[in-house]
Amino acid sequence: MPTSGSAVKARSIGKCPPPFAGQPRVEATQVGIIGAGPAGLMLSHLLHRQGIASVVLERRSRDYVERRVRAGVLEQGSTDLLTSAGVGERMIREGLVHDGIKLRFAGEEHRIDFRRLTGRGITVYGQQEVVKDLIQQRLADGGEIWFEAEATAVDGVDDDHPRIAYRRNGDEATLTCEFVAGCDGSHGVSRTALASGSYERTYPFSSLGILVKTPPASDELIYAYHDRGFALHSMRSPEISRLYLQVEAEETIDAWPEARIWDVLRLRLAEPELQPGEIVEAGITPMRSMVTEPMQHGRLFLAGDAAHIVPATGAKGMNLALADVKVLAEALAAWYRSKSRELLDRYSELCLRRVWRAEHFSAW
Structure with missing residues (x-):
């Protein structure tokens, strides 16, 4: 297991590990991220800028996630984040202000x-375009995005080394982490691994x-x-x-x-x-509307649709997801710098203030 602050040597850029057989293989990284949507990819990018290693597991193919049509409206806070993080050049050029x-x-x-x-x-700049920009940047930086690798379970979140079990081509493996970020949507494995309750309205x-x-x-x-x-x-x-x-x-x-x-x-x-x-x-x-509260347990943190759903008419979903991972990236960076858990422990509190306001606005 890598020590805190150490980098994980990349074996393959933007792909799953090669096929394997026999006993499940164990890989390791600092932050395991489930889901290659805007939340997971932006978190990986922000962590990289802080020198923190991550692996993104995505059950779909790269082609699928880059074509998936979802949200299309970025609020000022989101465009500011993309720009300050160095991934906003095409958005500035092609987006409709x-x-x-x-x-x-x-x-x-x-x-x-x-x-x-x-x-x-x-x-106005489609979610699939944000995803394309983030994937391109992560691969250019040597980032680890394992496509067609389906997370099947998350356990050990109360320990120092939580684990993500995943499957590729019918073979099983385990990714051992120091933290897990669940960015895999409301039906993903991350949410089921969290003991939190949820508020829902259909x-x-x-x-x-x-x-x-x-x-x-x-x-x-x-x-x-x-x-x-x-x-x-x-x-x-x-x-x-x-x-x-x-x-x-x-x-x-x-x-x-x-x-x-x-x-x-x-x-x-x-x-x-x-x-x-x-x-x-x-x-x-x-x-429908849904909020999971709290959005964390132990070393597992939910972000984006894994933690909350808003009606699409409010145009809040992608913006909330990006806001979540900005908070989480800052909290993880503080932990790796000084071992302080203050921001990590307040992650849900800081995010849910914004989430509940957005839920009320979108429902209204």
Whole structure:
């Protein structure tokens, strides 16, 4: 096991270890990170900048995680973090900076000017683009990202050397760590390993989302209230729109042919510039809120969706995930510098202040 502050020699860059047979093999690092989404990758990057070694385990392929369409709105705090961490160059070049949003009630528009009211704005830049940038940087730095390596269990979190059991190609291995960061979502193994309770709420509706090849109908996001349901106009680029509709909780995508989707979008958004285009992705997501409290136990720490879920309409998920790992990286750096657990012990407290505010905002 490496000593505190020591580096772990990289065996393979950006890949799983080579296949093995027989008894499970034991690997070691300082911080084991489960999940190669924005939270896990950013944590690995921030730790690297502090001289702390980590290994990221990701059950999916690199191609899959780089194509996975999720959140697309970065708040000022997130863009500041990406920029200060040296991974914001493409975001600055390609992201769409917005100074406000539009709210529509029965066709009447009210604009909220973020820049005038707060001096801050938002940037439209897809989660998959953030993931691509972080993977590229981690590999350039010699970072360890083991794709197609599925974490199956976390144990020993009350000991000095917690362990992550993982599987690759049917073979079993163990990664021994000094700390474990669970960044593997609400259905991942990390959350099940934590003894904390959770607060959950399932809403009586779902969200139908489409990604469509058509220029955005507005230069800013439109949140539209209609007596037949909510609609949201967003975008991913000057050529790609992202649109959402509130639908019944039990709806399936088969019940929504393209013609029906466009008819309802026109009705609810009341946007004359809305133009149909090729729908490249469509799906329905149940709407729910979840908070795990506390977000830590022993040497296991949860971050991002593993610790909390917010309705997508609030555009808070990726921003909360990045805020979590900023706190965790600072706490781990303090421990490796001086063996102080003060920030580690306060991790949940510091994160949950922000999380609960975001939960209330997103539910409202």
